[in-house]
């Protein structure tokens with residue numbers, strides 16, 4: 001039994017482990033975290049073609 005946190009990015013309520021640490025800025029779900037990781041690897045000003053691994 002965990003608790004419920006609303007993701008600050010997508011606004012969806014997620015079940016979160018009680019052991020999970022919620023950052024001061026608010027909970028970010030795994031989806032949004034993954035998305036952010038991908039987007040942070042990309043530079044601003046590039047189009048869709050700029051996506052590289």
Ligand SMILES: [Zn+2]
Pocket residue numbers: 007008009010011012028029030031032033
């Ligand atoms: Zn989210």
